[in-house]
Amino acid sequence: MNIRFVLFFVPLALLFALASTGQSLEGEYMKIDYLSVESEYEEEFMDQTRSDWKNMQQSRIEEGEISSWKLYKVKFPGSWNASYNYVSITSSESMSAFGSSDHRTLAAASSGQSAVSVYRPSRSIVHSELWVVRNSITKSEDSPPSQYMMMDYMKVPLGREFEYQMFEDEVAKPLHEDRMELDRMNAWAVNELIVPGGVQYGYNFSTGNYFTNIEHIAFGFTNEIIRANHPDVNLMEFFETIFATRDLVKRELRVLVDYLQD
Numbered sequence: 001m002n003i004r005f006v007l008f009f010v011p012l013a014l015l016f017a018l019a020s021t022g023q024s025l026e027g028e029y030m031k032i033d034y035l036s037v038e039s040e041y042e043e044e045f046m047d048q049t050r051s052d053w054k055n056m057q058q059s060r061i062e063e064g065e066i067s068s069w070k071l072y073k074v075k076f077p078g079s080w081n082a083s084y085n086y087v088s089i090t091s092s093e094s095m096s097a098f099g100s101s102d103h104r105t106l107a108a109a110s111s112g113q114s115a116v117s118v119y120r121p122s123r124s125i126v127h128s129e130l131w132v133v134r135n136s137i138t139k140s141e142d143s144p145p146s147q148y149m150m151m152d153y154m155k156v157p158l159g160r161e162f163e164y165q166m167f168e169d170e171v172a173k174p175l176h177e178d179r180m181e182l183d184r185m186n187a188w189a190v191n192e193l194i195v196p197g198g199v200q201y202g203y204n205f206s207t208g209n210y211f212t213n214i215e216h217i218a219f220g221f222t223n224e225i226i227r228a229n230h231p232d233v234n235l236m237e238f239f240e241t242i243f244a245t246r247d248l249v250k251r252e253l254r255v256l257v258d259y260l261q262d
Contacts, residue, residue: 045086
């Protein structure tokens, strides 16, 4: 099987179908805040998060402004980038949820203090990003978020975005569906970075892989799963195509600390 043929010669009717189906998370926006919390302040940080910050996010959900909020602790690789160790992900169906008023989520809303006064340098926001979900699947829509999330950050060359997206949609997605049927995965999503942008930024796509059991992270694209979906595929060509469409910039394991969802 020629993987490139699959990517480039998908019938036009199928392209329209891809644009109109599977809309459970597609088009949802995610604001990711990368937080640095010094170890001596972690307990204080969590107490404040579960009171002021969480209450504020709950109000935003009740008002229909956002759809969910998750807080993760970064576990691996611990030494790759020491500038942050927590990640906050706020999701919404509307980009307008992350306008100038979004600074409220970074402060204790009940006190009316600014983010700077509430989050001292020892607990600072390193940087923030805005993403949009391009494709996703989940084993159960009503279940709580998975305990473990593996985030893979991709650098897709300029001009190859469509090829990369088609590979994720047409080749990778069925493999993840098989992993879910084997109870080795809970959810998967491919995301595109909106802000910041530009060819100089370190990455422009990511995939989120969600698991209940940490040992299931090791069961990736095995030869058996690939063969089951694409029995005639040339495995060498398969992996060459993956490497040609994107560079894996970094991989990050996160553990769920707290969450809210509508």
